[in-house]
Amino acid sequence: MLTLHLIGLAGFYLVLFITIAFAILTVSLRNLFHCALCLAGTLLGVASIFLFLRAEFLGMIQILVYVGAVVTIMVFTIMLTHGIADKSVMQNNLQSPASGIALLCLTLLISFCALHTTWPYNTVTFHSFVDAKTLGIHLLTEYAFPFEIGAIILTVALIGAIALGRDTE
Amino acid sequence: MSTIIPVSHFVIFSAVLFFIGLYGVLVRRNVIAVLMGIELMLNAANVNLVAFSRYASHSPETGQIFALFIILLAGCAVAVGLAIVLAIYRNRKTVDMDEFNLLKW
Secondary structure, eight states: OHHHHHHHHHHHHHHHHHHHHHHHHHTTOSSHHHHHHHHHHHHHHHHHHHHHTTOHHHHHHHIIIIIIIIHHHHHHHHHHSOOOOOTTSOSBOTTHHHHHHHHHHHHHHHHHHHHTSOOOOOHHHHTOOOOHHHHHHHHHHTSHHHHHHHHHHHHHHHHHHHHHHSOOO | OOOOOOHHHHHHHHHHHHHHHHHHHHHBOBHHHHHHHHHHHHHHHHHHHHHHHHHSOSSTTHHHHHHHHHHHHHHHHHHHHHHHHHHHHHHHSOOBGGGOOTTOO
């Protein structure tokens, strides 16, 4: 029982590490199509973190929407535009070392602050059960207004994307 | 006997993912790579929200609904952003961010 628990913990930290590794590959590879594939790997890692946190509906929606639609439309656009992938062209602009150092310092600062804070903890919430039915009831009763606004925004965004992207000749 | 993963680990992971995405936005020259960095930042915020909604909130579904709306808006942002990229590519025949300098002084 203890061994199984330790294996579970090790698997969780392995998933965290793999997600961070895919994210670093996403922002540093030269071939843009490889970056899109690593982004899909990162989003799958985030979906499995949602499953660890027992937000199963959100994890499935993440896979459907992000990996299934957002990465697909990015791959479409990568194929339609001719990017800079030559070995002699530099793919980062001139702020690469300075921003790398600054963001590393910020990461260490936030990690230090997060480890030395006493975060609140609610036992009832931790052991509660949220499923798709509960989310659906709350979306349609308590959060109905942002739900409808979100639907309007989605319609407007898609019409705008079609209007921007169509061939006007 | 069963140890609970402390929520600070989720906060640190979310911060690391956010700053990797921010590095991608600041440093990359291709517009589509910048959009990938934006997606990483939004996912980091989602992880943070869902972790706190599981550990420390009074209603455990609020964080998940917030994350659902963020997924929705991120999809809209990517759709409109990539339509803009296509329109720019049609005009300027390049997707290099250093070439988009018409508004520069």
